[in-house]
Amino acid sequence: MTDGYGRIGRQDAPGLSALHERYDRWLTRAVRKRFGAQDADDVVQDTWVRIASLDLVEAIRHPKAFLLRTAINLALDRHRHRAVIEKSADALRRSGQAQSDQLEAVLLEEIVLGLPEPLRDVFVLSRFACLSHAQIGEQLGISIKTVEWRMTKATALCTARLSL
Numbered sequence: 001m002t003d004g005y006g007r008i009g010r011q012d013a014p015g016l017s018a019l020h021e022r023y024d025r026w027l028t029r030a031v032r033k034r035f036g037a038q039d040a041d042d043v044v045q046d047t048w049v050r051i052a053s054l055d056l057v058e059a060i061r062h063p064k065a066f067l068l069r070t071a072i073n074l075a076l077d078r079h080r081h082r083a084v085i086e087k088s089a090d091a092l093r094r095s096g097q098a099q100s101d102q103l104e105a106v107l108l109e110e111i112v113l114g115l116p117e118p119l120r121d122v123f124v125l126s127r128f129a130c131l132s133h134a135q136i137g138e139q140l141g142i143s144i145k146t147v148e149w150r151m152t153k154a155t156a157l158c159t160a161r162l163s164l
Contacts, residue, residue, distance in 0.1 A: 015058040019067075020048060027067050035075050043078065047071040111161045115154055122147055123154035 032040040047070045060066050112120060125136045133147045
């Protein structure tokens with residue numbers, strides 16, 4: 001039906017060849033005008049392939065309307081297909097991000113729970129309760145210097161475990 005380049009050959013049904021010769025340029029312009037040049041050639045080619053699969057091309061009473069409606073339907077199908085693919089890709093990215101966030105939270109919890117108790121107490125009060133070093137020292141009954149040392153040690157241990 002078509003040669004290797006998507007052109008309709010002379011050996012095809014005379015109705016299809018005549019239809020192609022008469023309306024191909026018009027159809028290409030109409031599709032480009034409606035949908036832009038990016039997909040126009042593919043939509044037009046798909047339209048001719050769809051028309052070529054019909055048994056009675058000669059029976060088409062309004063060829064321009066039929067060709068344009070076929071091209072519009074194919075272009076809309078392409079658009080819907082792309083939208084479904086993009087939506088699926090977005091959902092996969094979001095679920096992957098959610099899983100990644102959950103894994104990070106579990107990892108952080110394991111690391112914090114793995115700290116020695118004196119370091120863990122200071123770290124939790126500082127990072128999660130948002131207390132100042134002075135407030136932590138007051139609450140735990142230790143000096144600010146001890147709070148600073150424990151915080152430095154806890155942060156170093158967390159960083160070392162995160163980089164494993």
